[in-house]
Amino acid sequence: MALKSFEESYIFKSPQTGTLQYLNFWNDNIYVKAGEPIFSIVPANNKIIAQIFLPNSGAGKIAQNQNVVIKLDNYPYNEYGSIKGIVNDISLVTNTQETAQGSIESYLIQVELPDGLKTNYGKTLNFKYELKGTAEIITKDRRLIERIFDNLKYMLTDKNQPPSGDVN
Numbered sequence: 001m002a003l004k005s006f007e008e009s010y011i012f013k014s015p016q017t018g019t020l021q022y023l024n025f026w027n028d029n030i031y032v033k034a035g036e037p038i039f040s041i042v043p044a045n046n047k048i049i050a051q052i053f054l055p056n057s058g059a060g061k062i063a064q065n066q067n068v069v070i071k072l073d074n075y076p077y078n079e080y081g082s083i084k085g086i087v088n089d090i091s092l093v094t095n096t097q098e099t100a101q102g103s104i105e106s107y108l109i110q111v112e113l114p115d116g117l118k119t120n121y122g123k124t125l126n127f128k129y130e131l132k133g134t135a136e137i138i139t140k141d142r143r144l145i146e147r148i149f150d151n152l153k154y155m156l157t158d159k160n161q162p163p164s165g166d167v168n
Contacts, residue, residue, distance in 0.1 A: 014041045016041060018042050018044045019041070020040075020042075021039060021040045021041070021042050022038070023037050023039055023040060024038070042129075048113050048116055048117065048127065049088070049110055049111065049113070050068075050070060050083075050085055050111040050113060051108060051111070052109040052110075052137075053095075053106040053107070054106055054108075054109050054137075055106050056094055056105040056107070061139040061140075062090060062109065062137055062139065063087065063090075064087050064088065065086060065087060066086070066087045066137055066139060067084065067086060067137075067138040068085035068087060068111050068135050068137050068138070069083075069085075069135065069136045069138070070082055070083040070084075070111070070113075070133055070134070070135045071083075071133050071134050072125070072133035073131075073132045073133050073134075074128070074131060074132075074133075075119075075125055080119050080123050080125065081119035081120040081121030082119060082120055083113060083117060083118070083119055083120075083125070084114065084115055084120065085111035085113050085135070086111065087109060087110075087111055088110045088111060088112040089110040090108075090109055091107045091108040091109070094106055095107075109137075111135070
């Protein structure tokens with residue numbers, strides 16, 4: 001009984017295998033507040049999933065299995081290329097995101113990366129948590145001439161109706 005109490009109080013056990021990643025610099029005899037994160041377990045051999053916050057506007061065009069082009073801020077697009085993704089899951093409700101311009105209602109989109117972090121230039125990027133970037137979800141595959149005519153049609157007809165888009 002005393003051993004079980006000791007284990008519960010002083011031993012950390014992970015439910016999964018992986019690499020231990022410390023979240024701060026630690027030395028002997030450092031005080032740690034209760035509930036303060038000390039480290040994280042980076043799971044071994046897990047699929048990488050991208051998460052996208054999609055603004056409310058135009059979100060109705062997004063569906064599962066649509067292609068996604070991801071450009072990461074840490075890796076300039078011109079030099080490294082982009083990562084291919086596929087829409088895996090779309091949240092049913094919006095979350096409020098605070099930005100410099102105010103709050104925005106957005107959906108959380110989960111994107112599967114079938115090639116991992118391998119870009120269209122054939123480069124494999126180093127994995128880091130919380131990579132930021134931009135994502136383009138391809139809602140309709142169209143040729144350039146179709147896009148031009150859609151914009152011309154929009155300019156000549158009802159300007160209150162937006163052109164049918166292919167990228168959100």
